Amino acid sequence: MSQFERLTIDDIARLAEVSRTTASMVLNGNAERYRISAATVERVLKVAKEHHFTPSQSARALRSRRSNTIGLVIPDLTNSAHAALAQAMEWQCREQYRYQLMIVTSDEDPVRETEGIARLVAQQVDGVVVVPCTAEASRYEKWVKRLPLVFADRRVEESTIPFVVTDAAGMVERLVSESLSQGAREVVYFGGQPDLSVSRDRLAGYRQALDKNGVTEHADWIFQRDYQRESGYALMKAWFEAHGRYPESLFAGSITLLEGVLQFINEAHQLGQAPGRLMTFDDHRLLDCLPLRIDAVVQDSRELAAHSLRCVFSLLDGEAPPESREVPAHIHYRQRGEVRS
Structure with missing residues (x-):
């Protein structure tokens, strides 16, 4: 048995002495909509805070069909250029979109890259940005029916997937x-x-x-x-x-x-x-x-990240993505x- 205690919304409801439905409405920000009293809201939130509880992201994703997460696949985090891209993208996801960035690395290995994308898809990310480590378009095309996918830093010549690269x-x-x-x-x-x-x-x-x-x-x-x-x-x-x-x-x-x-x-x-x-x-x-x-x-790196995310969210919202582009650099x-x- 695990030594760690995993609380559920049922536990919070029990501790706050309210129904599961009431606890769920409060914790998901719907208390005012359903006219739940201020005293009840305060009690539920107090219990949740004391137990460091937040609602399940997976459950939210099932209800809203959005996980509020974006995946990033990069070859190597020890490469300062890729690390800078990841840093810029994490900040923009968090501050501009209120999204969480999930990062996996490929080690420049096409098999590991495919496995990494599959893991992100299994985690129900809303979109994926990939720094591709192969020129094989078929490795990426199969994912575009599942979720928005955009290339950053590198492009794949035979693919129609949008990209943003440096000049x-x-x-x-x-x-x-x-x-x-x-x-x-x-x-x-x-x-x-x-x-x-x-x-x-x-x-x-x-x-x-x-x-x-x-x-x-x-x-x-x-x-x-x-x-x-x-x-x-x-x-x-x-x-x-x-x-x-x-x-x-x-x-x-x-x-x-x-x-x-x-x-x-x-x-x-x-x-x-x-x-x-x-x-x-x-x-x-x-x-x-x-x-x-x-x-x-x-x-x-900031503009590479910004345009990549604009492409992802345009696709996610059912819009035509911004055109692929080359970003200026300097010396x-x-x-x-x-x-x-």
Whole structure:
């Protein structure tokens, strides 16, 4: 037997010496509508407060067909970009919609992602926002008849599911172009899974920068694995061992890849040697504390969250969802100590 006491509304009614119906009306905010006396309301609320009781959310969901919860599926909470998105979405759910956010992680595993969505659906969430970890549209289409589903941060090319993503190509092109225009003859690119939209967008921006500056892409400039820290470490280690030096410029396709790059540089040279210029997609305040000046593309997590939720609630209310969109980003220039949109 469990050591924990689970009270029901029947227990509150018994302790307050009222009927179950009366206790339910009071606790669900319908006392005035049914003309329940102030003394009875006070007694029921006093008992509920003393026993830290709130009405069952599941029971409310059955009556209203709304659970007042939204689900979020993200690859990794240790990724600061995904954590920032989750933080922004939790705040907006709570403060703007009076909703609760439920979060599950996929670990960039399509099977775990599907299981996570299934768990959220089983919990009767009213809608789901997903940062997809696969380009397989069929994995997501089956859920759209069950509840509103929206993609955030990444999109799936073959899917009609609405999405909100960052204008990655434009920002990466600008940052890499500036490095080339300032004299860099070599810009190495470390990226994630090639089939993901974010990987294609960031790589497209990199290649646009090369074309814009009349630079020919070299065979040992572009490497893609996944967005794990371990991959950043392995890619940096392999490149250094193959060339006996660091590249003139290096662009890391995510903050997690950059973490791995920095781990190798620190272990090998205590940050005393490094690429001539380091650039990354996504930012973190700890980069301000490093002796290396790292320029970063900064995503607008609040707007990503806001538009994702607008899409969810539009679908939930039976309206046409807002159009999918790209959200502008900005660049944090640490080499020059400035931030520009």
